Amino acid sequence: MRKIAIAVAIIALGYFFFTHRADSQAYSCIHSTSPNGRYLAEECTLDWDHGDNPKYVGRLYDAASGKLLARRTLHTPVPGITWVNDSLLFSSGGDDEDMVPLPPSLYDRFNAAYWQLTQW
Secondary structure (H helix, E strand, O other): OHHHHHHHHHHHHHHHHHHHHHHHHOEEEEEEEOOOOOEEEEEEEEEOOOOOOOEEEEEEEEOOOOOEEEEEEEEOOOEEEEEEOOEEEEEOOOOHHHEEEOOOOHHHHHHHHHHHHOOO
16 A cells, blocks of 8 residues: 555656646746735746647746745636736636635645746
């Protein structure tokens, strides 16, 4: 049982490592500050394939410390940063994967921290 758990953990870490590496190639970023000034958001192009759904990365930072709080990779024909009540939406008319609750969930914070660890 322990060997299976270790194997699953290694596979999961490998998956996250390779899927997060592409984010460092982002370009054409747009930035926005939340209405209350607590957060900064940026959305950058990762892969513009001239198709209907280019790939983007959305990042949410704490405005005071600059700490990365959340990171999302998304495909959307209409990118944009929209602050809605207690949420951040990374695309116009997006789905649940494009929405980050404010404050970000523990999963979002963990995912952002892991992404930062994989950058070298």
